[in-house]
Amino acid sequence: MTIPAQAIRHKYLRHNKKFPHVWCPGCGNGIVMAALLRAIYRMELSKDEIVLASGIGCSSRMPTYTDFNTLHTTHGRALTFATGLKLAKPSLNVVTIMGDGDATAIGGNHFIHAARRNLNLTAIIVNNSIYGMTGGQYSPTTPFGSKSTTSLYGHIEHDFSIAELAVTAGASFVARATVYHAALMDKLIEQAMRKRGFAVVEVISNCHVQYGRRNKLGGAVEMLKTYRDNAVTVKKAEKLSAEELAGKITIGVLTDREMPISTEEYKKVRQRANEAEGEL
Amino acid sequence: MISDLENKRLLLQGNEAVAYGALAAGCRFFAGYPITPATEISELLAAELPKVGGTFAQMEDEIASMGAIIGASLAGVKSMTATSGPGFSLMQENLGYACVAEVPCVIVNVMRGGPSTGLPTCPSQGDVQMARWGTHGDHPIIVLATSSVEDSFSITVKAFNLSEQFRVPVIILSDEVVAHTRECVQLPELKRIRIVDRIRPSVPPDWYKPYEGDNRGVPHMAAFGDGYRHHVTGLIHDEHGFPTQKENEVLHFQNRLTQKITRGFPEIMMTRNFMLEDAEVAVIAYGSVARSAYKAVEDARKQGTKAGLLQLITLFPFCRSQVTPVLEQCRAVLVPEMNMGQISREVQRVNQGKSIVVKHNRIDGNFITPQELYTQLVKL
Structure with a gap:
């Protein structure tokens, strides 16, 4: 299916929002936003039924530009607001967009519990390995040894692997893409949104301004090329040893499993509560 | 079920009355985290909400509880959470969000001894100023105090009504004594209870400005999914809901936020008078005290x-217009509190030399008895 880019822009971007956006030239956030809009376009969802909720950070500014029901929450808390929305009105199609620091540092607790709770939500996490908006401090996904404004002499902590964390925490669907693999990304986002259960898509993205520059990784183009060269599919990764996988980015669907979702289970709770009431 | 209880005499504790009050007010979403001495509110609503088509969620912490009730309220459902001091501290972040994004919701804080883990099973009134100023930045907020089981029911209904009417979070301060004392009460007939719902937009979606105040300064509120797509943010925003730093727009927003409460003073400020007509000395008290x-x-x-009592139901905004006449009339005023003087400082601020303000404070985890107040009163 060919996707008319202009039609998507006209349909989904807010005509009454004062542009320009806050993102730096070459930022991966725009690629993620376009992939999300393509997925929504293909799914033929009504704009009224979609909620796009975010936390705080560069990628979390995305809802401001898109013409859905949009919610820009507090730092790390997007999933808590989304949980309330979804439980109160299960007919809404709720997508959250968060950064790596937002989702796994300040919002880490909410993230693992949302995965465990298994509501029918989609979480897109744009992982650029740094706190970009505040000027380049290390985040939970900054690699060991990297430089940031708060690890000038080399980072001494180890990084989270967000997708694997989501798998362990119990998410129904977990996938990973990079901003180089834009076509794959929108397919994964579509799969995640169609999935009944908590679905996570981690997108490895470039912050060449705050992260790339300090670590001599080049500009946006060079960083994207690195993603191209280091990405291995889930299938291929299965055949590689741990040493061979070092420094690689596994892309594709990491897990896709069926589990009861809480909004459906709560309907049964209501039924059981009323039956118990009848017995009294 | 709540509908089976109307018109019946019941032996309830304060926490149960809060839960029934919420159900009567139309609360259909509750999110909370277990904490002494507020847990009974969660337990009762976990049992009752599913029977009326509502939803109960136990969250991973109080930060998440506060986030969840804001989310549910944005979906158009009346929402509440309940906690005690330590949990209330965690809620301050998203409480500020509810203030700035003008999301109606009710927060019950059953106060226990503090600071920190403090005295979990002892009564206190130590969170009064935190309820007013706990979240950062200037913000409007309404704080009510309940003093009995009957109050706990009616004040909870009132809290929901004010919250919906002014699009502001309303905090109910209860305390361990009110929460766990059992009293015989008769719940009113449900259809006789006055229920206020937020005003939804009547204009077509294209005309809707989600943060344009009406003549009261309160914007009309569409629920997510109703066709009025709009943006909600914790950033200071213009009438369309989009972030702004233009000083005229920022000022307009901040002024409206404050003024919507100022204009509502007559409806918000609630007190009770007891033997005040000819009083020469008076007590100004709230909650179980x-x-x-x-x-x-x-x-x-x-x-x-010749003693009298002014009981404050509304703690914030502070009932200046009810307190001032008492200060003008009485030669001395006693302000007893289970804290080091959190409302007495408000009384002193209003006093300006009109009367003698005497504090009586207790922070040892014990309740203030009638006997010790009597001893103080006759000395005035």
């Missing part, structure tokens, strides 16, 4: 002291 004050005033009258 007001219960002791009623008895102390009666006893002082018997002894010949």
Whole structure:
């Protein structure tokens, strides 16, 4: 299916929002936003039924530009607001967009519990390995040894692997893409949104301004090329040893499993509560 | 079920009355985290909400509880959470969000001794100023105090009504004594209870400005999914809901936020008078301490002291117009509290030399008795 880019822009971007956006030239956030809009376009969802909720950070500014029901929450808390929305009105199609620091540092607790709770939500996490908006401090996904404004002499902590964390925490669907693999990304986002259960898509993205520059990784183009060269599919990764996988980015669907979702289970709770009431 | 309880005499504790009040007010979403001495509110709503088509969620912490009730309210459902001091501290972040994004919701804080883990099973009134100023930045907020089981029901209904009417979070301050005392109450007939719902937009979606105040300064509120797509943010925003730093737009927003509450003073400020008409000395009290004050005033009258009581139901905005006449009339005013003087400083601020303000404070985890107030009263 060919996707008319202009039609998507006209349909989904807010005509009454004062542009320009806050993102730096070459930022991966725009690629993620376009992939999300393509997925929504293909799914033929009504704009009224979609909620796009975010936390705080560069990628979390995305809802401001898109013409859905949009919610820009507090730092790390997007999933808590989304949980309330979804439980109160299960007919809404709720997508959250968060950064790596937002989702796994300040919002880490909410993230693992949302995965465990298994509501029918989609979480897109744009992982650029740094706190970009505040000027380049290390985040939970900054690699060991990297430089940031708060690890000038080399980072001494180890990084989270967000997708694997989501798998362990119990998410129904977990996938990973990079901003180089834009076509794959929108397919994964579509799969995640169609999935009944908590679905996570981690997108490895470039912050060449705050992260790339300090670590001599080049500009946006060079960083994207690195993603191209280091990405291995889930299938291929299965055949590689741990040493061979070092420094690689596994892309594709990491897990896709069926589990009861809480909004459906709560309907049964209501039924059981009323039956118990009848017995009294 | 709540509908089976109307018009019946029931032996309830304060926490249960809060839960029933919420159900009567139309609350259909509750999110919370277990904490002493507020847990019974969660337990009762976990049992009752599913019966009326509502939803109960136990979250991973109080930060998440506060986030969840804001989310549910944005979906158009009346929402509440309940906690005690330590949990209330965690809620301050998203409480500020509810203030700035003008999301109606009710937060119950059953106060226990603090600071920190403090005295989990002892009564206190130590969170009064935190309820007013706990979240950062200037913000409007309404704080109500309950003093009995009957109050706990009616004040919870009132809290929901004010919250919906002004699009502001309303905090109910209860305390361990009110929460766990059992009293016989008769719940009113449900259809006789006045219920206020937020005003939804009547204009077509294209005309809708989600943060344009009406003549009261309160914007009309569409629920997510109703066709009025709009943006909600914790950033200071213009009438369309989009972030702004233009000083005229920022100022307009901040002024409206404050003024919507100022204009509502007559409806928000609630007090009770007891034997105040000819009083020469008075007690100004709230919460469970007001219960002791009623008895102390009666006893002082018997002894010949012309005593009276002003019970504050609304703590914030502070009831200046009700407190001032008492200060003008009485030669001395006693302000007893289970803290080091959190409302007495408000009374002193209003006093400006009109009367003598005497504090009576207790922070040892014990309740203030009628006897100790009587002793203070007759000395005034």
